[in-house]
Amino acid sequence: MKRSEIVDWATEVCEDLEFGAARQWISQEPGRRAAGYLPVYAPREIIRAAGMLPVGVHGGGDRLEIIRGDAFYQSYICHLPRSVVELAQSGRLDFLSAVLFPATCDVIRNLSGMWQLLYPKLYVRYLDLPQGGEPELATDFWRDELAVLARDLGEASGSAVGEAGLREAIGAYNTARSLIRELYRTRRDAPWSVPTEELYLLLRAGELVPLEEFVARVRGYLAAVEAEPGRVRDRARVVVAGSFCEQPPIGLIKTIERSGCFIVDDDFLLGNRMLDADVALDGDPLRNLAEAFVRHSVRNSTLYEPDPAGKQRLIRDRVAAARADGVIFASASFCDPALLDRPMLKAGAEAAGIPCIAFQFAENTGQFQQFREQAGTFADAIKLWGGA
Amino acid sequence: MAEDDKDRSMVLQKEMLAEHYRRLEAAPETREPVVYTFVPGNLTELIRSFGALPVLPEINALQSAMRGKSGAYIAAAERSGHSEDVCSYVKCDIGMLKAGNVSPTGTRLPKPDLLLLSYTGCYTFMKWFELLREEYQCPTVFLQVPYQGDGEQSPAMRAYVERQIRESLIPALEKVTGRRYDEDRLRENLKRSAAAEDDLVAVLQSARKTPSPIDAYFGAVYYVGPIFSAFRGTEEGLAYYRALREEVEGRAARGEGPATPAGRLDVQKYRLVVEGPPNWTHFREFWKMFAEEGAVVVASTYSKVGGTYDLGFRHDPADPLGTMADYCSGCYTNRNLPSRVDMLARYAEEYGADGFLIHSVKSCNSFSAGQLTILREVERRTGLPGSFIESDLVDPRYFSAANLKNRMESYFQMLEARRAGAGVVA
Numbered sequence: 001m002k003r004s005e006i007v008d009w010a011t012e013v014c015e016d017l018e019f020g021a022a023r024q025w026i027s028q029e030p031g032r033r034a035a036g037y038l039p040v041y042a043p044r045e046i047i048r049a050a051g052m053l054p055v056g057v058h059g060g061g062d063r064l065e066i067i068r069g070d071a072f073y074q075s076y077i078c079h080l081p082r083s084v085v086e087l088a089q090s091g092r093l094d095f096l097s098a099v100l101f102p103a104t105c106d107v108i109r110n111l112s113g114m115w116q117l118l119y120p121k122l123y124v125r126y127l128d129l130p131q132g133g134e135p136e137l138a139t140d141f142w143r144d145e146l147a148v149l150a151r152d153l154g155e156a157s158g159s160a161v162g163e164a165g166l167r168e169a170i171g172a173y174n175t176a177r178s179l180i181r182e183l184y185r186t187r188r189d190a191p192w193s194v195p196t197e198e199l200y201l202l203l204r205a206g207e208l209v210p211l212e213e214f215v216a217r218v219r220g221y222l223a224a225v226e227a228e229p230g231r232v233r234d235r236a237r238v239v240v241a242g243s244f245c246e247q248p249p250i251g252l253i254k255t256i257e258r259s260g261c262f263i264v265d266d267d268f269l270l271g272n273r274m275l276d277a278d279v280a281l282d283g284d285p286l287r288n289l290a291e292a293f294v295r296h297s298v299r300n301s302t303l304y305e306p307d308p309a310g311k312q313r314l315i316r317d318r319v320a321a322a323r324a325d326g327v328i329f330a331s332a333s334f335c336d337p338a339l340l341d342r343p344m345l346k347a348g349a350e351a352a353g354i355p356c357i358a359f360q361f362a363e364n365t366g367q368f369q370q371f372r373e374q375a376g377t378f379a380d381a382i383k384l385w386g387g388a
Numbered sequence: 389m390a391e392d393d394k395d396r397s398m399v400l401q402k403e404m405l406a407e408h409y410r411r412l413e414a415a416p417e418t419r420e421p422v423v424y425t426f427v428p429g430n431l432t433e434l435i436r437s438f439g440a441l442p443v444l445p446e447i448n449a450l451q452s453a454m455r456g457k458s459g460a461y462i463a464a465a466e467r468s469g470h471s472e473d474v475c476s477y478v479k480c481d482i483g484m485l486k487a488g489n490v491s492p493t494g495t496r497l498p499k500p501d502l503l504l505l506s507y508t509g510c511y512t513f514m515k516w517f518e519l520l521r522e523e524y525q526c527p528t529v530f531l532q533v534p535y536q537g538d539g540e541q542s543p544a545m546r547a548y549v550e551r552q553i554r555e556s557l558i559p560a561l562e563k564v565t566g567r568r569y570d571e572d573r574l575r576e577n578l579k580r581s582a583a584a585e586d587d588l589v590a591v592l593q594s595a596r597k598t599p600s601p602i603d604a605y606f607g608a609v610y611y612v613g614p615i616f617s618a619f620r621g622t623e624e625g626l627a628y629y630r631a632l633r634e635e636v637e638g639r640a641a642r643g644e645g646p647a648t649p650a651g652r653l654d655v656q657k658y659r660l661v662v663e664g665p666p667n668w669t670h671f672r673e674f675w676k677m678f679a680e681e682g683a684v685v686v687a688s689t690y691s692k693v694g695g696t697y698d699l700g701f702r703h704d705p706a707d708p709l710g711t712m713a714d715y716c717s718g719c720y721t722n723r724n725l726p727s728r729v730d731m732l733a734r735y736a737e738e739y740g741a742d743g744f745l746i747h748s749v750k751s752c753n754s755f756s757a758g759q760l761t762i763l764r765e766v767e768r769r770t771g772l773p774g775s776f777i778e779s780d781l782v783d784p785r786y787f788s789a790a791n792l793k794n795r796m797e798s799y800f801q802m803l804e805a806r807r808a809g810a811g812v813v814a
Binding site for chain 1: 468469470471473474475478505507510511512514515516518519521522525528530531532534535537538542544545548551552555556724725726728729748750753754756757758759760761765778
């Protein structure tokens with residue numbers, strides 16, 4: 001499979017605001033159902049174990065005109081929920097039998113309640129992710145929550161969730177996570193080989209199609225990259241932090257990489273990489289999933305940081321791991337988790353002498369000139385003087 | 389309101405608050421331990437049982453705003469890198485800290501010995517105390533109170549909170565205060581809490597009468613002050629609520645309305661239910677917009693952020709840890725949107741409301757996200773006309789008096805037109 005074919009496929013899947021790939025999968029066999037989930041992290045293993053197709057609901061980006069969604073939100077609420085409401089109110093999400101709302105922030109939390117009011121016949125669940133505290137207690141709590149979710153999704157799908165199904169799903173997602181880690185490793189080592197735009201499209205498409213298809217495409221892509229690694233280029237290596245929920249428009253990602261930067265680590269579609277280790281396959285699968293989240297979720301702005309020095313260290317650690325030259329804090333406007341975290345993360349970066357810049361976007365931002373100038377100046381400063 | 393127009397309970401509360409801040413200022417010398425925590429899900433009885441003094445950052449922020457200090461604090465926080473887009477309570481608190489941590493009453497606030505991060509109904513709380521931890525470098529205990537996403541607290545959720553209190557919070561309090569956990573003392577505190585809660589509910593429910601002897605939004609923020617903050621479970625708190633109840637029952641018996649910035653509101657043209665927190669920077673001006681039109685608020689949801697006692701909850705001394713879990717779980721913003729709609733619709737019916745109004749604040753997504761859906765749903769369920777107005781908690785830049793007044797006047801005209809049988813005016 002050619003790289004361009006894979007990227008074209010991913011682009012087509014991502015740009016399809018009618019969720020054609022998911023609808024097609026459902027139509028292939030009677031009784032098939034799909035469950036949507038919002039950012040950032042949902043235990044997709046349980047959706048799969050219930051025989052359902054997990055579908056990432058990340059909004060309509062810059063390709064969706066908001067007509068109804070704005071009537072649901074005040075001007076000071078971020079763009080993502082109004083875009084998600086637009087998708088739903090226009091019927092584009094009518095193929096979903098369940099929607100899960102993870103504990104990302106109060107906006108997504110309250111969106112779960114709006115869904116309960118707007119779509120009373122749909123299965124809606126708020127996923128109260130365990131936050132910090134004692135790991136044993138958090139694991140017990142989250143395991144109980146996962147058991148309720150497994151029971152409910154089994155009822156919604158008509159296919160009870162059993163241990164065998166859960167183990168199969170955990171194994172399948174371990175494979176996917178491993179491939180995603182490989183993608184990120186490849187980009188980090190040779191960013192000229194893996195433009196972030198392509199990596200991003202692949203991951204986002206992966207949240208809209210059956211897992212097997214995603215795994216096959218990523219394998220194909222990695223093989224294509226190995227066969228044609230591309231010409232080595234020298235640009236400023238940057239970490240883009242803060243875009244874990246509302247996603248930047250693809251144009252913004254392109255703009256950063258066309259302004260003299262290589263993105264070598266990011267938060268995009270973070271749910272794909274929330275668990276930084278394989279989930280154990282032996283023993284109680286729900287406990288294994290719970291433990292994996294409590295003990296192996298990546299530190300990020302949506303979770304409590306139990307380590308008092310954690311916020312100060314986070315960017316320094318990420319920059320070191322990615323061998324980056326600097327950080328771009330790119331957050332969605334009105335994003336509480338990212339914007340409240342930023343002063344702490346920035347202070348840590350500055351204390352470690354790491355150059356950084358910051359800007360805000362919305363998923364439907366259409367003008368990139370200001371970002372081009374900012375990122376370009378930043379890259380020049382790094383290359384010329386080793387700092388911003 | 390002039391000092392001699394104020395209710396006796398308001399004066400009493402002012403003295404309690406002043407004394408509390410004086411004790412806090414003296415804490416470094418008296419060695420009374422200090423625990424910072426939040427209003428929703430506050431465990432004051434437990435903190436007090438260890439001989440510690442609570443500090444509530446939201447109270448400091450709103451008090452600063454009422455004294456006209458929040459604008460400068462917020463500006464200072466923004467200059468130091470905090471975004472314009474985020475909660476103004478947080479920025480006000482950070483700005484106050486940077487300016488020397490002088491409390492709204494002018495006394496100096498001590499550093500915390502412990503940050504008790506009761507994560508109840510508000511995501512921002514988590515970031516707020518992460519930010520304060522950076523400044524104070526003190527121990528922090530995280531207490532996760534699961535959200536009532538399905539509209540109720542499950543046994544597993546209750547057990548989780550109870551275990552965290554027992555296995556994580558109590559040992560931390562023992563460590564910072566140097567005292568052993570004293571369950572008998574805690575039970576005594578909880579007993580006093582329950583008695584004060586009875587009195588508070590009687591006060592809040594007095595608004596069912598016509599005329600209402602209280603304003604259940606602007607007035608209620610004073611009434612809930614002690615019980616939502618440092619005084620639940622204390623003798624002073626108990627005495628305050630006894631006095632308040634007597635005062636309000638006296639007014640009700642005499643057929644009097646509440647004191648307002650526009651004078652005593654005996655003639656009440658409109659009875660309203662209000663959702664959302666008030667604006668604190670222009671509190672009196674805002675209240676006056678209602679009072680001058682003869683509007684009295686008969687029920688509000690903001691007066692339930694620190695506990696939904698009117699729905700039946702009372703602290704239970706027989707089950708000290710379990711009852712604290714129940715308390716935290718039931719706080720208003722820890723309830724899902726359908727539950728919030730139920731409360732508003734119930735209030736509208738039980739309190740004989742003419743309409744309901746949502747005051748949406750920029751700062752608080754926990755309250756604000758979804759309020760337009762709440763508006764439609766409550767209108768549908770009750771048939772009452774709703775109104776939607778916007779400003780902020782403590783950022784004075786977002787209070788537009790002319791805009792608010794215009795909207796309020798239009799709303800009252802609409803209520804008048806409906807009353808006159810002229811139908812709904814757009």
